[in-house]
Amino acid sequence: MEIISKILIAIVALEHLYILYMEMFAWETLGKKTFKTIPSELFKPTKSLAANQGLYNGFLSAGLIWSFFICDENWSKNVAVFFLGCVIVAGIYGALSAPKKIFFVQALPAIIALIFVLLR
Numbered sequence: 461m462e463i464i465s466k467i468l469i470a471i472v473a474l475e476h477l478y479i480l481y482m483e484m485f486a487w488e489t490l491g492k493k494t495f496k497t498i499p500s501e502l503f504k505p506t507k508s509l510a511a512n513q514g515l516y517n518g519f520l521s522a523g524l525i526w527s528f529f530i531c532d533e534n535w536s537k538n539v540a541v542f543f544l545g546c547v548i549v550a551g552i553y554g555a556l557s558a559p560k561k562i563f564f565v566q567a568l569p570a571i572i573a574l575i576f577v578l579l580r
Contacts, residue, residue: 461576461579461580462580464576465540465573465576465577465579465580466528468569468572468573468576468577469524469527469528469540469544469573469577470524470528471569471573472524472544472547472569472570472573473520473521473524473525474521475565475566475569476517476518476520476521476524476547477517477518477521479514479517480514480515480517480518480521481514482494482514483510483511483513483514483517484510484511484514484515484518485514487503487506487507487510487511487514488503488504488507491503491510495559497559516550520543520546520547520550523539523542523543523546524540524543524544524547526539527539527540527543537577537580540573540577541574541577541578544570544573544574544577545574547566547567547570548567548570548571548574550566550567551563551565551566551567551568551570552567554566554567555567
């Protein structure tokens with residue numbers, strides 16, 4: 461169970477590293493491909509807003525990765541639970557305020573990872 465939970469945490473962390481990259485460095489290219497409902501002419505003026513969002517996704521990823529390096533099992537689990545909870549809240553909020561698919565792409569993987577973390 462522990463190996464599965466760590467693999468799932470890693471998947472969520474990698475997803476948020478990808479989001480960091482897209483929003484901070486590739487907003488006008490990958491962002492356009494990902495967010496097709498946003499008019500093309502809005503990507504340039506919203507670049508700094510997207511970069512700010514990307515930075516927050518990087519913090520989420522960093523917290524999940526940090527949980528791998530904590531030697532105390534209880535602290536490692538608590539840190540993972542906290543950051544997975546943050547991802548879940550962000551995913552639910554995103555699904556309520558943006559396209560609904562954000563729930564399935566962002567929140568659902570974190571919910572599954574959280575279940576496995578809590579079961580270990």
